[in-house]
Amino acid sequence: MVKPEASEQQGPHVPVLLAEVLEALAPLDGARILDGTFGAGGYSRALLEAGASVVALDRDPNVIPFAEKLRAEFPDRFTFVAGTFSRLDELAGGPVDGVVLDIGVSSMQLDEAERGFSFMREGPLDMRMSSEGVSAADLVNTLEEAELANLLFAFGEERKSRRIAHGLVMARGTRPITTTTELARLIERSIGRKPGEAHPATRSFQALRIAVNGELDELVEALFASERLLAPGGRLAVVTFHSLEDRIVKRFFAPEKSEPTQSRHLPQIARAPLGWEQVGKAVKASAAETDRNPRSRSATLRSGLRTAVPVRPVSAAGLGVPEVRGAA
Numbered sequence: 001m002v003k004p005e006a007s008e009q010q011g012p013h014v015p016v017l018l019a020e021v022l023e024a025l026a027p028l029d030g031a032r033i034l035d036g037t038f039g040a041g042g043y044s045r046a047l048l049e050a051g052a053s054v055v056a057l058d059r060d061p062n063v064i065p066f067a068e069k070l071r072a073e074f075p076d077r078f079t080f081v082a083g084t085f086s087r088l089d090e091l092a093g094g095p096v097d098g099v100v101l102d103i104g105v106s107s108m109q110l111d112e113a114e115r116g117f118s119f120m121r122e123g124p125l126d127m128r129m130s131s132e133g134v135s136a137a138d139l140v141n142t143l144e145e146a147e148l149a150n151l152l153f154a155f156g157e158e159r160k161s162r163r164i165a166h167g168l169v170m171a172r173g174t175r176p177i178t179t180t181t182e183l184a185r186l187i188e189r190s191i192g193r194k195p196g197e198a199h200p201a202t203r204s205f206q207a208l209r210i211a212v213n214g215e216l217d218e219l220v221e222a223l224f225a226s227e228r229l230l231a232p233g234g235r236l237a238v239v240t241f242h243s244l245e246d247r248i249v250k251r252f253f254a255p256e257k258s259e260p261t262q263s264r265h266l267p268q269i270a271r272a273p274l275g276w277e278q279v280g281k282a283v284k285a286s287a288a289e290t291d292r293n294p295r296s297r298s299a300t301l302r303s304g305l306r307t308a309v310p311v312r313p314v315s316a317a318g319l320g321v322p323e324v325r326g327a328a
Ligand SMILES: C[S@@+](CC[C@H](N)C(=O)[O-])C[C@H]1O[C@@H](n2cnc3c(N)ncnc32)[C@H](O)[C@@H]1O
Pocket: 013, 014, 015, 016, 036, 037, 038, 039, 040, 041, 042, 043, 044, 057, 058, 059, 060, 063, 083, 084, 085, 086, 102, 103, 104, 105, 106, 107, 129, 218
């Protein structure tokens, strides 16, 4: 197994499944790797230390100081581009041997109260990674009740979504909901809180964050962009943090698994040749890593090797992307 350097423990964001990601992308010495989710640069640094050149992307302008630091240390082998990973093939600046995506929010984003990602920190109800576009406050204060409920159900798998949406619409009738802690309190008031269980706002915050940042569409686009960018033999490694994302990645790599099983008594339907091989099982963090970094508990790594099969057109069909129905 490729050993992560001591840098694994440094920085404001502890990289998750680092050794496993390096192994999935190996061989690294002399390779050119695209890190689509730079964050605090934990993966990029380890890739550079293993001898790779790295082109890194992030949509969050706040990561630029971390990128400048790496650029100063590795001026010939490191480039940073501000942008979204849905366009990673256009932004890569040439062919790459591997792509890595570490989906979701960084510890910096969660820890900075003014970004509005955490219900545990008083801050404006924002949640925009790129600080552009519609904020969580916009959604909570303007969506029709049914649409808000559908969003919380689709992206948060929140079974009490209708009660929550009703409570929020009642509350915003008096005055707009503008802070994280206010939203968390209102959700708790609608559905209560059981001792020993996750905070009742957890699922709703996840749903709003996914909606604000178009996270599932970004993921689907990035997977197909990687399929276009990587030549045969190129490697893709994706780390996700919840079941909605993992399902998309799993089905993207192995679409035949999501097709209905064929009966052996009927003529066999020809299956499309596959764009990916060596797609292993999902990799989870070891007990040692989850002890060291509890955030790694929900992480899943999936990876594959690009074959010579031509690229598929971008389509979310069959990937299990939940749909948010409009207002009833
Ligand atoms: C979990 S962190 C990555 C941490 C990084 N692997 C490290 O070791 O420091 C995810 C990062 O991806 C960025 N991100 C999320 N969605 C993105 C997108 N669609 N395009 C580009 N960057 C994105 C976030 O801004 C965040 O900085």
